[in-house]
Amino acid sequence: MNATSTSFPRRRESICSYKNWIPACAGMTMLVVALMSIAPARAAEAVPVGNDPVIEQRMVNLAKDLRCLVCQNETLAGSHAELAEDLRKDIRQQMKLGKSDKEVVKYLTDRYGDFVLYKPPFRSYTLLLWFGPFLFLLGGAVIWYVTLKKRRGLQPVDQVSAAALKQAADLLDKNN
Amino acid sequence: MKRWIPLLIFVALAGFLFVGLHRDPREVPSPFIGKAAPAFNLPVVGQPGKTFSPADNKGKVWLLNVWAPWCVSCSQEHAELMQLAQAGVPIYGLNWKDKDREAAALLQREGSPYVMVADDVGGQTGIDWGVTGTPETYVIDKNGIIRMKHIGIIDDAAWQTKFVPLLKELNQ
Numbered sequence: 616m617n618a619t620s621t622s623f624p625r626r627r628e629s630i631c632s633y634k635n636w637i638p639a640c641a642g643m644t645m646l647v648v649a650l651m652s653i654a655p656a657r658a659a660e661a662v663p664v665g666n667d668p669v670i671e672q673r674m675v676n677l678a679k680d681l682r683c684l685v686c687q688n689e690t691l692a693g694s695h696a697e698l699a700e701d702l703r704k705d706i707r708q709q710m711k712l713g714k715s716d717k718e719v720v721k722y723l724t725d726r727y728g729d730f731v732l733y734k735p736p737f738r739s740y741t742l743l744l745w746f747g748p749f750l751f752l753l754g755g756a757v758i759w760y761v762t763l764k765k766r767r768g769l770q771p772v773d774q775v776s777a778a779a780l781k782q783a784a785d786l787l788d789k790n791n
Numbered sequence: 792m793k794r795w796i797p798l799l800i801f802v803a804l805a806g807f808l809f810v811g812l813h814r815d816p817r818e819v820p821s822p823f824i825g826k827a828a829p830a831f832n833l834p835v836v837g838q839p840g841k842t843f844s845p846a847d848n849k850g851k852v853w854l855l856n857v858w859a860p861w862c863v864s865c866s867q868e869h870a871e872l873m874q875l876a877q878a879g880v881p882i883y884g885l886n887w888k889d890k891d892r893e894a895a896a897l898l899q900r901e902g903s904p905y906v907m908v909a910d911d912v913g914g915q916t917g918i919d920w921g922v923t924g925t926p927e928t929y930v931i932d933k934n935g936i937i938r939m940k941h942i943g944i945i946d947d948a949a950w951q952t953k954f955v956p957l958l959k960e961l962n963q
Contacts, residue, residue: 684923687816697888698923701914726921728822 670710677716678703681723682731690733821921821940828855828929828937831916833909836886837895843883843909845935852961853881855929856905856945857917860886860893862925868944872904875950880958884908887917887925930954932961 678692685696709719723731735741828845835841858865876882884905886894889912911917930939939957941949
């Protein structure tokens with residue numbers, strides 16, 4: 616920027632009036648507009664209680680996969696229920712105590728059971744849930760195989776007997 | 792035989808859906824059944840300086856009813872609880888997240904079915920017990936083990952079918 620600025624005549628004009636600067640100027644304008652549009656959106660977000668962006672990010676990432684127990688179709692990250700707020704506070708606190716994500720999840724499942732997890736864990740009673748789709752796939756494969764096998768037993772079209780072909784030709788002739 | 796297969800599949804599916812229709816999604820199975828009641832030591836509502844801890848009730852079969860003055864269903868449940876208390880059922884209360892501090896006045900006005908009410912203003916004890924909403928009632932046995940959790944109002948039907956047989960068994 617310094618290298619070029621000396622070669623330009625010093626005029627009191629917006630930098631946007633210089634031809635070479637138009638892309639840069641447009642870019643800057645877009646950036647400013649973008650920043651301006653971001654600012655109010657940020658202000659409307661929930662108050663970052665933790666004030667620690669790292670923990671906040673970890674908490675949100677973790678809470679996205681956890682179920683709110685009051686509004687059961689919402690995640691713990693997205694729910695406005697009071698209990699969800701309390702639990703988010705608990706998650707933050709646990710993280711501040713240096714607990715790993717796994718330990719935080721255990722803290723919640725100890726209290727609320729596997730129900731808080733949107734991703735069901737591998738357990739004896741969730742086997743059907745995990746392998747059910749593969750059972751359906753297997754069922755489909757069996758039906759496919761049986762159907763193909765049955766079809767193989769049928770007589771192919773090009774092996775029709777001569778008598779039948781003649782009969783067909785006669786019928787066609789008659790109609791013409 | 793073959794033509795009946797689609798009908799059979801339909802009937803099975805309809806059966807599953809029909810059963811699902813009558814199941815309450817609020818009845819989240821509690822991981823505490825058969826486990827020791829989480830410990831706490833909280834001030835007692837209306838009795839300054841006094842505290843209550845579940846350990847105090849060792850050797851007793853008792854109920855912990857989680858409620859709050861702001862909870863509408865709890866006021867519906869109140870009458871039933873009063874009757875049970877009069878019949879001699881030891882009900883203890885957990886006053887959950889009573890930020891407006893109304894419990895003491897409310898119990899004075901409406902009468903208290905509770906032997907004692909522990910005051911959980913912050914709500915952390917409720918969370919430690921896996922409370923999702925009020926009212927919820929736990930049955931704790933003589934060894935301090937949680938034997939049952941009832942979500943929602945205790946009405947007469949729930950009392951007769953769920954509580955009475957269990958309490959009879961535990962008190963033997």
